[in-house]
Amino acid sequence: MRNRLFITLSALSLVMAAIVWAPVLVVAQTPSGNAKLAASVWDPTAPPPSGWTAPRTSWGDPDLQGFWLVLSYTPLERPAALKDKALYTKEEAIAAFKKAVAQDAEVDPTTIHYDWKEYGMDAWQSPIRPNRRTSLVVDPPDGRIPPLTAEARKRQADAAAYERAKGADVQTPGLYTRCITGNGGPPRIQGGVTAESQIFQAPGYVVLSIESNYDVRIIPLDGRPHLAANMKSWLGDARGHFEGNTLVVETTNLRPDRNWRGSGAGMNLVERFTLADAKTLKYEFTVTDPTTWARPWSAEAPIARIAPPLYEFACHESNYGLINWAKGTQIREAEGSAVGGNARAGVFQEEEEK
Numbered sequence: 001m002r003n004r005l006f007i008t009l010s011a012l013s014l015v016m017a018a019i020v021w022a023p024v025l026v027v028a029q030t031p032s033g034n035a036k037l038a039a040s041v042w043d044p045t046a047p048p049p050s051g052w053t054a055p056r057t058s059w060g061d062p063d064l065q066g067f068w069l070v071l072s073y074t075p076l077e078r079p080a081a082l083k084d085k086a087l088y089t090k091e092e093a094i095a096a097f098k099k100a101v102a103q104d105a106e107v108d109p110t111t112i113h114y115d116w117k118e119y120g121m122d123a124w125q126s127p128i129r130p131n132r133r134t135s136l137v138v139d140p141p142d143g144r145i146p147p148l149t150a151e152a153r154k155r156q157a158d159a160a161a162y163e164r165a166k167g168a169d170v171q172t173p174g175l176y177t178r179c180i181t182g183n184g185g186p187p188r189i190q191g192g193v194t195a196e197s198q199i200f201q202a203p204g205y206v207v208l209s210i211e212s213n214y215d216v217r218i219i220p221l222d223g224r225p226h227l228a229a230n231m232k233s234w235l236g237d238a239r240g241h242f243e244g245n246t247l248v249v250e251t252t253n254l255r256p257d258r259n260w261r262g263s264g265a266g267m268n269l270v271e272r273f274t275l276a277d278a279k280t281l282k283y284e285f286t287v288t289d290p291t292t293w294a295r296p297w298s299a300e301a302p303i304a305r306i307a308p309p310l311y312e313f314a315c316h317e318s319n320y321g322l323i324n325w326a327k328g329t330q331i332r333e334a335e336g337s338a339v340g341g342n343a344r345a346g347v348f349q350e351e352e353e354k
Contacts, residue, residue, distance in 0.1 A: 037094050040129040042280070042302040045087070054245045054275050059203045061221075062245045064273055068281055069306045070188050070195045071128045073100035076299070078135035078143025086143065087132045097130035126195075127279070127304040136189065139286075139298040145261075152262050152292040179213055179315040181234040181258070186217065186251055186269055187285040189299065198310045199273075206240055206247060211313040219249055226252050234258055236269070247273040264291040279305045 048054075055063040073096070078086075088096060135143035148156070175181045188197070194212035201207070208217040219240040227237045237253035249271045256265035267289040276282040281303040288296040 034094070037097065037130055038090060041090050041093050042129050042131045042133075043090070044133060044282075044300065049277050052277060057201055061201060061203075062242060062247065062275065063201070064199045064206070064247060064275055064281065065201055067196065067198050067306050067308050067310055069126055069128070069304045070197065070283075070301070071126055071304070072131065072136065072301055073097055073104070073128065074131040074133055074136055074301070076136045076189060077145055078137065082134050082143075084142065085134055086138075086141065088134060090132065093130040093132045127306060129280075129302065129304065131302065133300070136299040136301050137297060138284075138300050140295070146293040146295045146297050148262060149290070149292060149294060152264070155264070156262060175234075175258070176213070181213060181215065185210070185260075186235065186238075187271060187287065187299070188283065189301070194313055196306065196310055198308075206249075209310065211310055213315045214313055226250075229253065232256070232265070245274055249273070262292055263287070263289050266291055276302065281305070 057063045057065075137143045137145060140146060188210070194210075196211045198209045199206065200209070204220060204222050206219045206221065208219070210216070215235060217235050217238055219238045221240050221242070223241070224239065226239060231237070232253050232255040234255055236251040238249050238251045240247055240249040242248070249269075251269040251271070254260070254263075254265065254267055254269075260267065267287065270286045270288075272282075272284040274282045274284075282300065283303050284298065284300045286296055286298040287293070
């Protein structure tokens with residue numbers, strides 16, 4: 001969970017990244033900082049850097065290895081006010097970025113919260129960059145996630161009715177609280193305080209280590225078929241291959257109770273990882289689930305390289321929230337409360353991704 005030990009250790013990687021890149025807040029407030037921001041703007045329409053060649057491993061695969069930070073000030077969906085505007089100008093991108101930095105860096109001392117900046121963990125203290133895109137969603141063209149199907153709306157209504165039946169004073173802990181899955185994907189969108197990850201490779205494999213409950217995705221590249229449809233897992237069954245300099249990963253066999261953004265058991269995910277320059281990994285994904293969304297949808301985000309190492313996110317089930325929930329349920333059961341029984345028998349659902 002978001003405990004002090006995790007915050008302190010994970011902060012070190014962001015602090016080291018800040019030393020290399022310089023604090024974004026300072027950069028955004030100086031004339032020379034404006035020039036640095038202009039040079040760092042992510043432009044998805046721009047060609048690769050002149051003279052730069054993507055590195056290769058000793059066995060010939062594109063080399064994606066390193067430590068990466070999944071953070072962005074670009075919203076997942078395009079704000080309605082921007083309508084059909086898919087791209088900012090460079091100047092607009094910088095202005096939007098500086099506004100987001102200023103808002104993010106504000107701290108209200110009357111609000112009880114984790115003060116992430118104390119540990120170097122606020123987004124503005126990291127090497128994230130302005131983005132010409134107005135949303136991470138790039139398809140549909142309106143930058144919005146497609147509408148839910150009738151089946152998905154019924155699933156959500158049934159789940160809400162079940163929660164209401166348990167009683168307002170009983171909350172079932174989610175998968176993240178129970179340390180079952182780190183809520184960091186796949187797909188990986190906005191990392192929040194568990195944004196750090198590592199990619200390492202070996203002949204025939206790519207491994208993604210995500211410091212959010214220490215989720216690890218082992219991706220074989222040898223063309224083997226997916227597992228049988230009845231073999232489900234929290235992270236799904238991933239199969240990868242290279243197309244030029246791009247790693248393409250298809251993931252199936254996700255557990256139905258994982259429920260990513262309301263998805264069902266048949267969700268299919270295709271991800272693309274491309275090293276855009278020495279400090280940026282372009283991450284793209286397409287989600288297909290006819291039982292949940294009216295059509296497939298896709299997103300794209302630039303992911304910043306950070307300095308090593310990757311510190312452990314030490315999740316544990318012995319947190320006070322889970323202990324108190326279990327004790328409360330036991331007390332209700334001892335009192336013969338039907339609400340307690342419902343809570344014990346409930347289906348644990350993943351918390352909405354932050």
